[in-house]
Amino acid sequence: MREKFIRWGLVLLVVTWVISILIKTHYWIPILLSCIYFLGLYNSFQTKHAILRNFPVLGYFRYFFEEISPEMQQYFIERETDGKPFPRNERSAAYRRAKNISDTVPFGTQLEINNRKYEGIKHSIYAKSPGEELPTVLVGGDQCTQKYKASLFNISAMSFGSLSDRAQMALNRGAKKGGFYHNTGEGGISPYHLEGGDLCWQIGTGYFGCRDDNGRFSPEIFKKNVALPAVKMIEIKISQGAKPGHGGVLPGSKNTPEIAAIRHVQPGMTIISPPSHSSFSDAAGLLRFIQQLRDLSEGKPVGFKLCIGDTREFEDICAQMNVLKIYPDFITVDGAEGGTGAAPPEFSDGVGMPLEPSLIFVNRTLTNFNVRDKLKVIASGKV
Ligand SMILES: Cc1cc2nc3c(=O)[nH]c(=O)nc-3n(C[C@H](O)[C@H](O)[C@H](O)COP(=O)(O)O)c2cc1C
Numbered sequence: 304m305r306e307k308f309i310r311w312g313l314v315l316l317v318v319t320w321v322i323s324i325l326i327k328t329h330y331w332i333p334i335l336l337s338c339i340y341f342l343g344l345y346n347s348f349q350t351k352h353a354i355l356r357n358f359p360v361l362g363y364f365r366y367f368f369e370e371i372s373p374e375m376q377q378y379f380i381e382r383e384t385d386g387k388p389f390p391r392n393e394r395s396a397a398y399r400r401a402k403n404i405s406d407t408v409p410f411g412t413q414l415e416i417n418n419r420k421y422e423g424i425k426h427s428i429y430a431k432s433p434g435e436e437l438p439t440v441l442v443g444g445d446q447c448t449q450k451y452k453a454s455l456f457n458i459s460a461m462s463f464g465s466l467s468d469r470a471q472m473a474l475n476r477g478a479k480k481g482g483f484y485h486n487t488g489e490g491g492i493s494p495y496h497l498e499g500g501d502l503c504w505q506i507g508t509g510y511f512g513c514r515d516d517n518g519r520f521s522p523e524i525f526k527k528n529v530a531l532p533a534v535k536m537i538e539i540k541i542s543q544g545a546k547p548g549h550g551g552v553l554p555g556s557k558n559t560p561e562i563a564a565i566r567h568v569q570p571g572m573t574i575i576s577p578p579s580h581s582s583f584s585d586a587a588g589l590l591r592f593i594q595q596l597r598d599l600s601e602g603k604p605v606g607f608k609l610c611i612g613d614t615r616e617f618e619d620i621c622a623q624m625n626v627l628k629i630y631p632d633f634i635t636v637d638g639a640e641g642g643t644g645a646a647p648p649e650f651s652d653g654v655g656m657p658l659e660p661s662l663i664f665v666n667r668t669l670t671n672f673n674v675r676d677k678l679k680v681i682a683s684g685k686v
Pocket of ligand 1: 460638
């Protein structure tokens with residue numbers, strides 16, 4: 304290919320230059336072709352991009368079409384009910400409602416509601432208008448003195464860093480308006496989480512916002528931050544559906560002085576969240592850690608979030624609850640289909656149990672161990 308390009312390109316160049324010189328006009332054509340020719344010549348010798356080496360000029364078309372492919376899909380090919388994670392019809396309903404314009408549709412559903420994947424809810428013959436009070440769930444067992452009335456729908460963990468300051472502020476103000484809680488994510492509590500909405504403070508393996516200089520859990524710092532009135536619940540993150548067992552990396556370039564101060568780390572350093580916790584290494588350790596956090600928070604509800612992997616490990620936690628008589632106030636079950644700020648695709652596509660079988664398993668196991676009534680179960684995963 305390279306030889307052909309060099310040979311025929313040169314012929315074309317010579318011909319256009321000769322013609323332009325003879326007719327004494329239109330010099331821009333051979334100049335343009337010369338630029339393209341030398342760019343192609345460079346591409347055919349470089350070793351970084353295989354496509355450009357084989358197709359020194361036409362290769363750019365491939366990059367161009369690849370670049371605009373999502374837009375072409377979205378504008379010309381996507382149907383109303385296509386698109387992930389949200390199909391076009393759901394997105395347009397959200398936009399229309401945000402603008403306070405009519406969101407109604409004629410002719411009924413466009414979904415295939417007779418296929419097995421259809422999910423709906425059962426209505427009542429005696430429907431009532433919603434009252435002033437929204438339905439809530441009381442989170443907090445016997446060992447908890449500051450129980451929390453949680454809304455049925457809340458904002459899942461998404462840390463400051465994975466979401467911008469503006470996004471966190473918007474979510475927190477939304478939580479305040481709608482009376483639901485905003486989970487901080489594992490990146491600690493930022494000023495943008497403090498716009499008046501209730502918080503569930505999430506603590507991951509990096510212990511951001513409550514860690515000592517060695518990256519281990521610091522009871523003193525935790526005690527100080529958990530006393531914030533906005534913090535209504537504490538969630539220990541064991542694993543996340545999109546990347547169970549992976550932990551995370553905060554690259555040095557993203558570790559700004561602001562983020563570093565919130566997470567209690569050195570700015571500019573790459574910070575690793577290990578795959579597992581340093582505060583415990585078995586079921587009894589997890590439950591004791593829960594009790595420690597509950598004591599330090601003076602009785603706020605404490606739970607943990609996990610994506611189900613090895614089912615025996617979860618059964619072991621339930622068994623230990625009965626041995627130690629320590630019960631979490633809630634368990635958040637995250638399905639493997641859940642979203643993430645960043646995860647290797649192998650983890651997102653191939654690790655962990657999806658939400659539906661997880662919920663069935665968790666509910667059945669808690670019931671079998673007689674602890675189902677001691678705690679609340681929260682679910683997330685493309686709900
Ligand atoms: C941008 C983004 C950041 C996230 N950050 C966290 C996090 O810090 N901690 C965590 O446990 N889960 C995190 N998650 C996962 C969500 O909390 C949730 O478990 C997941 O999205 C599944 O719920 P959903 O699909 O119903 O939203 C993140 C998800 C997204 C999209």
